[in-house]
Amino acid sequence: MEIFIQNIGLTVLFPLWCSVLIFLGNFLSILKSKKIILSLTLLSTTFGLITSLFTFFNAMVTENFVLENTFKFLSVNNFILELGTYIDLTSSFMLLIIFTVTLAVQIYSYSYMYNDASFSRFFALMNFFTFSMSALVLSPNLFQIYICWELVGVSSYLLISFWFHKNAASNAGKKAFVMNRIGDMCLLAGIILSSIIIYNYSGQTDFADIPFSSIDKIAAYLFTYTSEPIFIIICVLLILGSIAKSAQFPLHTWLPDAMEGPTPVSALIHSATMVAAGVFLIARLFPIYYQSSFVMNFIVIIGIISALIGAFCAITCRDIKRILAYSTSSQLGIMFIALGSGALTASMLYLATHAFIKSMLFLCAGLIMSLYLGKTDIDNFGGLKKHMSLIAYIFLIGAFSLSGILFSGFASKSLVFHHLFETHSYYIILSLLVISFMTAFYIFRMYFLVFEGNSHTSDNKKYSHVMVVPILFLCVITLLLGFFLPKMSTLKYELIPVTTELVAILLAYLFYVKFVNMLPKLPILYNLSYNKLYIDNFYDFITQKLYLGICKTANFIDDYIFDGTVFVTVFLTKLNAWLNSKFQTGSVQSYISYSFAILALVLTGFCLVYSLVAYFAEV
Amino acid sequence: MANLVFNITLFHYLILALILFTIGLLGVILSKNIIKALISAEFLISAVNINFVAFAFFVDSAKLTGFIFSIFTIAIGAVELAIAFAIFYLLFKEKKTVNINDYKELKG
Numbered sequence: 073m074e075i076f077i078q079n080i081g082l083t084v085l086f087p088l089w090c091s092v093l094i095f096l097g098n099f100l101s102i103l104k105s106k107k108i109i110l111s112l113t114l115l116s117t118t119f120g121l122i123t124s125l126f127t128f129f130n131a132m133v134t135e136n137f138v139l140e141n142t143f144k145f146l147s148v149n150n151f152i153l154e155l156g157t158y159i160d161l162t163s164s165f166m167l168l169i170i171f172t173v174t175l176a177v178q179i180y181s182y183s184y185m186y187n188d189a190s191f192s193r194f195f196a197l198m199n200f201f202t203f204s205m206s207a208l209v210l211s212p213n214l215f216q217i218y219i220c221w222e223l224v225g226v227s228s229y230l231l232i233s234f235w236f237h238k239n240a241a242s243n244a245g246k247k248a249f250v251m252n253r254i255g256d257m258c259l260l261a262g263i264i265l266s267s268i269i270i271y272n273y274s275g276q277t278d279f280a281d282i283p284f285s286s287i288d289k290i291a292a293y294l295f296t297y298t299s300e301p302i303f304i305i306i307c308v309l310l311i312l313g314s315i316a317k318s319a320q321f322p323l324h325t326w327l328p329d330a331m332e333g334p335t336p337v338s339a340l341i342h343s344a345t346m347v348a349a350g351v352f353l354i355a356r357l358f359p360i361y362y363q364s365s366f367v368m369n370f371i372v373i374i375g376i377i378s379a380l381i382g383a384f385c386a387i388t389c390r391d392i393k394r395i396l397a398y399s400t401s402s403q404l405g406i407m408f409i410a411l412g413s414g415a416l417t418a419s420m421l422y423l424a425t426h427a428f429i430k431s432m433l434f435l436c437a438g439l440i441m442s443l444y445l446g447k448t449d450i451d452n453f454g455g456l457k458k459h460m461s462l463i464a465y466i467f468l469i470g471a472f473s474l475s476g477i478l479f480s481g482f483a484s485k486s487l488v489f490h491h492l493f494e495t496h497s498y499y500i501i502l503s504l505l506v507i508s509f510m511t512a513f514y515i516f517r518m519y520f521l522v523f524e525g526n527s528h529t530s531d532n533k534k535y536s537h538v539m540v541v542p543i544l545f546l547c548v549i550t551l552l553l554g555f556f557l558p559k560m561s562t563l564k565y566e567l568i569p570v571t572t573e574l575v576a577i578l579l580a581y582l583f584y585v586k587f588v589n590m591l592p593k594l595p596i597l598y599n600l601s602y603n604k605l606y607i608d609n610f611y612d613f614i615t616q617k618l619y620l621g622i623c624k625t626a627n628f629i630d631d632y633i634f635d636g637t638v639f640v641t642v643f644l645t646k647l648n649a650w651l652n653s654k655f656q657t658g659s660v661q662s663y664i665s666y667s668f669a670i671l672a673l674v675l676t677g678f679c680l681v682y683s684l685v686a687y688f689a690e691v
Numbered sequence: 692m693a694n695l696v697f698n699i700t701l702f703h704y705l706i707l708a709l710i711l712f713t714i715g716l717l718g719v720i721l722s723k724n725i726i727k728a729l730i731s732a733e734f735l736i737s738a739v740n741i742n743f744v745a746f747a748f749f750v751d752s753a754k755l756t757g758f759i760f761s762i763f764t765i766a767i768g769a770v771e772l773a774i775a776f777a778i779f780y781l782l783f784k785e786k787k788t789v790n791i792n793d794y795k796e797l798k799g
């Protein structure tokens with residue numbers, strides 16, 4: 073057990089080696105066997121899972137468990153940048169989530185991607201993602217977080233545009249990359265600013281790379297040695313990085329489009345692990361944000377807005393994966409709310425339960441899609457309960473859990489509500505109730521439309537049982553995890569949210585099962601929701617119309633005004649030179665004639681002027 | 692008899708020099724043969740010399756500066772001529788012609 077914990081760096085490095093091995097093996101045509109690729113991957117992931125399990129239990133048992141293994145990576149004057157691993161309760165917890173979901177998804181993707189031509193590329197990228205994600209979680213300081221942040225972004229980009237021959241997929245990859253770029257730049261600016269302040273003003277040059285082992289001191293220094301606006305600017309910049317990664321309000325539009333990637337990728341990266349990195353970063357830097365109430369309120373407001381927008385857009389969405397993507401954005405918003413209101417533990421537990429539930433739902437959606445030849449529109453499905461009752465029940469468990477009525481979702485949501493009721497933040501509770509209502513509504517709308525109702529197809533679909541195993545695995549975790557969560561809630565705090573959600577389920581049942589096609593489309597709200605609140609159109613307007621217009625105007629000015637001036641000057645000079653060159657005949661005789669002609673002219677002129685002056689002087 | 696005697700004044704000399712100079716100038720500009728152009732250049736020098744001597748004779752009371760200056764000019768003209776011939780000789784060896792239109796290397 074100790075060996076595992078001491079060598080936790082290997083957990084990070086095994087996936088990297090696997091990735092390189094698979095990539096090189098495919099490149100040199102040595103490693104072609106899909107079974108070997110899968111077993112290599114599973115070996116490294118299982119090792120990681122076992123290690124993280126041991127580490128997590130050790131961290132649970134030991135009070136204030138901290139283990140830091142670092143090496144010097146870069147040193148400039150007194151600034152020393154260290155890389156390595158840093159384990160405490162938060163990071164071992166995250167590591168456990170990551171490896172559990174990764175294991176399930178990797179088993180699933182073996183049969184999901186089996187017939188794909190780029191099987192080994194997929195597994196190489198998945199392993200690379202696991203490496204970068206686990207390195208991110210185990211970062212000892214902010215700089216390593218930034219490095220891994222970029223690595224995670226790159227692997228996300230590569231996996232979204234995995235089927236790059238599809239135009240939509242490559243565009244979605246670009247969109248995700250650009251959106252994340254905005255956040256990454258803000259994050260980098262925030263890191264550099266805070267590092268400069270610590271280095272220059274606090275005198276603690278050891279803390280210049282913002283190590284998490286002494287984050288409390290750093291938070292105190294940062295708050296002491298900056299003025300209020302500067303401190304808020306630094307915090308907002310750091311939070312913007314989280315916002316982009318976690319698909320929160322202003323930069324959330326990349327997540328629904330990222331569903332163009334393979335479904336295992338959506339299940340692993342865009343619901344469970346990578347998008348949770350933003351929440352993880354906020355949890356890591358929580359002592360810094362906690363200094364200023366403005367920053368905490370900022371996090372809460374961002375969370376509320378994105379949770380509302382995500383849930384609102386999911387209600388009318390017709391693509392089964394996009395519904396889950398909007399749901400992810402919305403659920404991450406709830407985590408932001410919990411973090412901003414100070415419920416650190418509750419939000420981390422919410423992250424865990426959400427990771428399992430959402431990856432399970434995604435795997436179910438992927439299974440359904442793979443049976444229907446990749447069709448994603450919700451209209452194609454219906455009555456699937458007859459053909460795949462097991463999947464339907466698992467999805468139902470996930471839906472109940474996601475909406476927070478039963479199982480682990482209920483437990484983690486009641487933790488959040490408990491904290492909010494204890495701190496009497498009633499505005500947040502109100503908005504959270506609205507969000508919960510919408511969550512239950514859209515997830516049960518999806519359930520009823522896909523699994524209940526009339527069947528569109530009569531043939532009995534056969535699905536691979538290898539794909540059901542990881543779904544069952546995640547389902548068991550979802551069922552059981554609730555019992556391990558701390559019980560703090562009293563009935564009073566649980567009654568209101570659960571009642572709200574039950575009402576939402578009843579409404580969804582009435583609209584989508586009982587009175588099908590009787591639902592009136594609310595005129596303005598339906599359009600708003602169906603067109604994603606026109607945020608995509610707004611960004612399109614800004615980039616395509618405004619920005620391109622400015623660029624075109626600048627281009628016009630550059631082409632015709634600046635370049636035109638230059639062209640006219642050049643033309644005049646050339647004309648002058650051409651005219652002058654006509655006088656350069658090369659014959660000495662003509663030169664002599666010019667010079668004598670000019671001399672004669674000058675003399676004549678001189679004489680004329682002289683005589684005129686003399687004449688007028690006489691007069 | 693007295694009417695036949697020309698009273699030669701400064702003006703006559705200047706006219707003679709002007710005529711010589713014009714002939715020389717036209718010769719330099721218009722002649723196609725390089726030797727002719729060189730001979731015409733000598734006309735220019737002679738015209739200037741006549742001017743010098745005429746002015747020295749009629750204007751200067753000491754009658755010395757102009758004479759000495761013209762002697763210098765003759766000497767320098769001779770040297771010039773020698774150099775010019777040397778250059779033209781080399782040019783002729785190169786071009787095998789005395790036509791001035793073939794000597795247009797100064798074009799540029």
